[in-house]
Amino acid sequence: MKVSSWGRLSQDKHHVISLSDRHQAAGQIQQSNPGICFGNGRSYGDVCLNPNGTLWQTSSLNRFIHFDEQTGRLRCEAGVLLRDIQRTLVPRGWMLPVTPGTQLITIGGAIANDVHGKNHHVLGSFGDHVHAFRLLKTDGTLLDCLPHTDLFKATIGGMGLTGIILDAELQLRAIKSPWLTTDTIPYHSLDEFFELADASEQAWEHTVSWIDCLSGSQARGIFLRANHADAAPAGKKAPSAKQLNMPLTPPLSLVNGLSLRPFNELYYRLQARKAGAGVAHYEPFSYPLDALQHWNRMYGPRGFYQYQCVVPRTNARDAIAALLDSIRHAGAGSFLAVLKTFGERPGPGLLSFPMPGATLALDFPNKGSKTLQLFSVLDNIVREAGGRLYAAKDARMPADMFAAGYPNVPEFLTHRDPGISSAMSRRLFGS
Amino acid sequence: MATASNTPQRIVIIGATSGIAEHCARLWAQQGASHLVLVARNQEKLALIEQDLQVRNPALHIRCQTGNFTDPASIQQLVDSIANEACPDIVLIAHGTLPDQSQCQQDLAVNAEALVINGLSPVWFAEAFVTRMVAAGRGTVAVIGSVAGDRGRKSNYVYGAAKGLVTRYVQGLQHRLAGSPVKVVLVKPGPTDTAMTAHLKHQGAKLASVEEVANSIVQGIGKGKPTVYAPAKWELIMMIIRHLPRFVFNRMNI
Numbered sequence: 001m002k003v004s005s006w007g008r009l010s011q012d013k014h015h016v017i018s019l020s021d022r023h024q025a026a027g028q029i030q031q032s033n034p035g036i037c038f039g040n041g042r043s044y045g046d047v048c049l050n051p052n053g054t055l056w057q058t059s060s061l062n063r064f065i066h067f068d069e070q071t072g073r074l075r076c077e078a079g080v081l082l083r084d085i086q087r088t089l090v091p092r093g094w095m096l097p098v099t100p101g102t103q104l105i106t107i108g109g110a111i112a113n114d115v116h117g118k119n120h121h122v123l124g125s126f127g128d129h130v131h132a133f134r135l136l137k138t139d140g141t142l143l144d145c146l147p148h149t150d151l152f153k154a155t156i157g158g159m160g161l162t163g164i165i166l167d168a169e170l171q172l173r174a175i176k177s178p179w180l181t182t183d184t185i186p187y188h189s190l191d192e193f194f195e196l197a198d199a200s201e202q203a204w205e206h207t208v209s210w211i212d213c214l215s216g217s218q219a220r221g222i223f224l225r226a227n228h229a230d231a232a233p234a235g236k237k238a239p240s241a242k243q244l245n246m247p248l249t250p251p252l253s254l255v256n257g258l259s260l261r262p263f264n265e266l267y268y269r270l271q272a273r274k275a276g277a278g279v280a281h282y283e284p285f286s287y288p289l290d291a292l293q294h295w296n297r298m299y300g301p302r303g304f305y306q307y308q309c310v311v312p313r314t315n316a317r318d319a320i321a322a323l324l325d326s327i328r329h330a331g332a333g334s335f336l337a338v339l340k341t342f343g344e345r346p347g348p349g350l351l352s353f354p355m356p357g358a359t360l361a362l363d364f365p366n367k368g369s370k371t372l373q374l375f376s377v378l379d380n381i382v383r384e385a386g387g388r389l390y391a392a393k394d395a396r397m398p399a400d401m402f403a404a405g406y407p408n409v410p411e412f413l414t415h416r417d418p419g420i421s422s423a424m425s426r427r428l429f430g431s
Numbered sequence: 432m433a434t435a436s437n438t439p440q441r442i443v444i445i446g447a448t449s450g451i452a453e454h455c456a457r458l459w460a461q462q463g464a465s466h467l468v469l470v471a472r473n474q475e476k477l478a479l480i481e482q483d484l485q486v487r488n489p490a491l492h493i494r495c496q497t498g499n500f501t502d503p504a505s506i507q508q509l510v511d512s513i514a515n516e517a518c519p520d521i522v523l524i525a526h527g528t529l530p531d532q533s534q535c536q537q538d539l540a541v542n543a544e545a546l547v548i549n550g551l552s553p554v555w556f557a558e559a560f561v562t563r564m565v566a567a568g569r570g571t572v573a574v575i576g577s578v579a580g581d582r583g584r585k586s587n588y589v590y591g592a593a594k595g596l597v598t599r600y601v602q603g604l605q606h607r608l609a610g611s612p613v614k615v616v617l618v619k620p621g622p623t624d625t626a627m628t629a630h631l632k633h634q635g636a637k638l639a640s641v642e643e644v645a646n647s648i649v650q651g652i653g654k655g656k657p658t659v660y661a662p663a664k665w666e667l668i669m670m671i672i673r674h675l676p677r678f679v680f681n682r683m684n685i
Contacts, residue, residue, distance in 0.1 A: 020626050021479055060450075060626070063479055064486035074486075088461075088487055 003055060006296050007044040008303030009366060009395055012051035014038075018060050022077055022166045026140050029056060029164065029419075033138060036422035037160045039079060039106030043113065044306045045395030046423035047159050053421065056164060058108050064088070065167060072172040073131060078108030078165040083290070085172075086282075087241075094172040095282070097123045101338075103287050108165040113392035114157030114352045118206040118226075118286070121343025123173075127156035128348050133168035138419025142166070147348075154415035156349030159391055161425050163417045178238065178282050179229040180206070186272040190219045190317055190324075194358075197341040200225045206286075208340045210271065212264045213333035213362055217321035221339065222271040226285060233279045246294040253300035253365035255334045263335045289336075299365045304334070305395055307378060308361035310342065311387035316358040319385035323360055323378055330374045334363035350408040350415075353390045361393070372396060391424065402428045441466040443519040445556050446526025447495075448476045450625030451575065454645030455523055456480065460488040462649075468513055469495045471526070500526060500552050501544075510559035518567035521652060522560045524553045524574045529627045535589040542589055550593030554600040557615065561604055564613045573616040573652045574601055578660070580619070581669045584685050605657055614655040620644050621665040 003014045017032060019025045029035065035054030048055075061079035068074075072094050074085065082096055082103040089095070100115040109115075111133065116125040123129070135143045135155060143163070145152040155162045183204070187193050193209060200207045204225035211221035255263075289295050296304070311319040320339065327333050338361045342354045364371050379401050382389065388405025389397050403409050413429065421431060442459050444452050447469035456467060467484065471477050477495040484493055496513075499505035513519070530545035557574050564570030579587055580594030601617040608615060622628055624638035644661040651659030660666040675683075 018626065021476060023475060023479070063483035065482050067486045067489075069489070076486075 003038070003049065004041070004303075005045060005048055005395075006042050007305060007366075007395055008296055008299070008301075009045070009305070010049065010051070010303075012049065014050060014053065014055045016055045016057050018057045019079075019164075020060055021063075022061060022134075025056075025061070025136055025164065025166055026142065029136070029138055030140065033419045034421040036420055036425075037078075037108060037112070037164055039109040040081060040104055042102055042105045043109065044304075044393045045391075046427065047113070047391055047394070048109070049423045050421060051423055058106060058164075061108075061166065072174060073169055074172055075167060075169040076107060077167045078111075078133075079106050081106060082110065085170075089172060090175070090178050090282070093174055093176070095175045095178075097129045097171065097173040098126045099286060101287060102290055103283075104290055107168055107170070108160075111156060111165055111168060112158060112160040114347065114349045114354075115392065116342070116354050118208040118340065120345075120354055121201050121207070121341070122205050124343070124345050125157075125347060125352055125354055127352065129171045130156065130348075131169040131171055134166045135163035136166050137163045138417050151415055153348065153350050154412050157347065157351040157353065157391075158349065158412065158415070159351070159424060160422065161417065161420050162415050163420070175228055176230045177228070177232050179232055179236070180226040180280050180282055180285050181229050182224065182226040182278045182280050182285065184271065184274050184276060184278065185223040185225075186220070186268070186275055187223050188218075188220050190217065190321055193219065193221065193223065193339065194317060194341070196223045197358075201341075201343070203227075208338060210267070211324075211337050211339040211360075212268055213324065213335075213337040214261055214264055214328050214331070216325045216328035219321075219324055219339075220268060222268065226280070229279065236279060236281070239281050239284050243291055243293045246292060246297045249297040249301055251300065253302070253304070254298045255304075255363070255365050257331055260331075260333065260335065267335055299334075299363070302366040302368075304366055305364045305371060305375070306361060306393040307364060307375060308359060308390040308393040309378070309382040309387050310353065310355055310357050310359040310390070311382060311385040312355060312357040313341075315385040315387075316341075319381055319387065320358055320360055322381045326374065326377050326381065327362065330370075330377075332364055332367075332371065332374055334365065337362040350412045351391070351406050353388070353392070355388070357387065359390075361390075391428075394424070397428075399428050399430070440464060441468075441517055441519045441521075443468040443470070443513055443522045443560075445470045445522070445524045445553075446500075446575075447471045447480060448473055449525045449527070450627070450641045451620060451623060451644055451648065452523060452525035453480055454641050455525070455649050456484055457487060458645055458649045459521075460484045460491050463488070464491060466492045466517070467494070468519070469493065470498055470509065470513075471495075472497060472500065501547050503555050506552070506555045507559055510556065510563065514560070514563040518563055518570060519560070520570055522556075522570070522572045523648075523652070524556045524560075524572065526553065527575065527627075529587075530590055532585075532587050532589060545589050546593045546596075548593075549590055550596040553597050557600065557604065561608070561613060561615065565608070565611065569612050571614040571616060571652060571655060572604075573618055573648070573659075575618045575620065575648075576601070578619050578621050578665050578669050582673050582680075586685060616652050616656060616659060618648050618651065618659045618661060619665065619669070620648075620661045621668075623661075 038055040058079035061077040065075040206226040577594040579591040647661035
């Protein structure tokens with residue numbers, strides 16, 4: 001069947017095998033090699049694709065196994081969605097410590113991409129909260145992996161290339177309420193952004209900012225910071241679980257040269273009016289786009305790229321300014337643009353994306369070679385600054401760019417499972 | 432966990448390892464059911480489901496049971512043993528297989544097996560539970576039929592005939608129980624994305640998500656609707672298909 005990832009850049013035929021339960025998976029993968037795991041398809045690029053090859057779909061591996069209400073340790077299968085965990089356990093006072101901007105991803109995907117969230121400076125990335133997982137190798141062996149072992153570190157952020165994660169044990173964090181106290185601050189320069197980010201690190205758990213991608217190095221944006229609230233605010237109701245839907249793909253990208261500037265203007269003004277303290281439920285605060293099903297369709301039939309890089313702290317200000325100037329010059333990008341800082345902590349995986357510094361993430365409607373040319377300009381800036389790109393978002397980076405950004409690649413490659421291959425692994429590692 | 436006073440307390444699921452049944456069980460567990468009896472053929476898979484539901488609702492009492500699904504005497508015994516403990520509030524009869532049509536045409540043994548497991552077995556369970564519910568003066572039996580039972584089609588009329596039998600049988604039960612507190616609900620799912628339909632997906636069929644279908648079913652049962660199409664759009668689609676004149680229908684490759 002034809003399968004796309006979230007960026008909708010390709011629609012290639014795949015042989016899809018749905019893994020039905022964790023006891024039968026070993027038998028199911030023996031019939032076909034090589035393949036790659038496909039969870040909920042929220043990776044933007046080709047990390048989860050294997051055109052004309054096999055995909056092991058993990059979405060039916062969605063059972064909980066055990067939860068300890070005293071310690072907050074949860075064991076569950078790899079296809080469980082973060083949303084399923086949160087909706088089940090938030091009412092009982094437990095939450096995932098680290099989640100990305102969507103909770104519609106699987107546990108296996110969260111581990112394989114070592115996803116991060118708005119609280120990286122406090123709690124690190126997803127892999128920091130994994131106590132154990134079971135890894136099925138394509139030769140049929142089943143391994144229990146524990147932190148600080150080589151295979152564990154290779155699998156955290158390992159793009160699914162070391163084996164098939166069947167289930168995992170996660171540490172949840174206790175919460176007193178599902179609410180957050182928030183603070184919204186408009187900023188008018190990159191210096192101001194970095195000052196805000198530094199000043200917020202101590203007292204605020206979540207920090208993130210929206211940035212107007214057309215504002216160039218004279219950046220303007222909205223800085224958001226939040227902490228978990230002790231109790232539900234009076235008179236506030238939890239949002240309804242209803243989702244809006246983007247029912248069809250428009251013939252052209254709705255994000256284009258005509259719409260982008262006025263939209264950014266409008267968005268900035270609306271958000272700036274909310275400046276100051278507020279209260280928000282964790283779902284709309286952390287996962288605003290989850291409320292609109294199939295939002296990726298708005299970029300039209302050709303799909304879109306997301307470009308997410310991180311640059312080290314020392315060069316961050318200049319590198320981000322140079323990136324924003326190039327993007328403004330090209331008149332490209334989208335209103336979905338995020339700038340945030342990462343904390344000073346080493347990543348738990350050999351190929352973990354976060355590093356101490358600043359990360360910029362932007363969507364770009366696919367305009368073919370024009371878009372790709374802009375990316376090579378951006379690549380050069382990132383490389384020169386000593387930064388790297390995020391594999392979970394990537395569909396095009398050259399192999400040498402990846403090797404330059406991730407010094408642990410040679411060690412990682414010794415842990416690959418020879419029966420696993422993806423479009424991304426062939427692009428970055430040649431097999 | 433909040434337990435509304437009108438929440439069904441005791442629920443029995445026959446064919447509990449089916450994808451649709453498992454997701455219905457999750458919803459009931461979330462809604463605060465107190466007792467769940469899960470009946471299926473595969474004990475190992477039942478154990479996985481039991482663990483999962485226990486995490487979703489730690490207070491839920493879950494009992495798993497295996498049984499013979501094709502022998503009327505065993506079915507009677509199974510139903511009696513469950514109902515003797517306490518008469519259930521809801522019974523969901525969800526087991527079935529999707530047989531290969533051409534194999535059913537060539538091999539009458541396969542054909543017979545398909546008709547028994549998809550047609551006779553569910554109505555035997557329904558009859559036995561209804562008897563106990565009538566005696567108790569309350570309860571709802573929901574049987575999973577299929578849109579395939581609405582009109583015979585060349586691509587799957589053996590399965591369709593079995594589900595058609597279920598449709599008529601439930602109609603009869605509903606007629607018999609009209610005005611009584613005991614309800615019988617016929618559920619007709621459209622093609623749903625479960626293990627049973629994995630091969631259809633490869634052929635490019637558009638399948639409803641199992642969560643969506645389970646949601647329609649649990650809501651429909653809650654309201655005691657006589658017929659629940661899941662998702663609801665299949666009611667309209669099947670009304671059209673049922674009424675297509677033969678000269679049009681016979682040209683369709685469905």
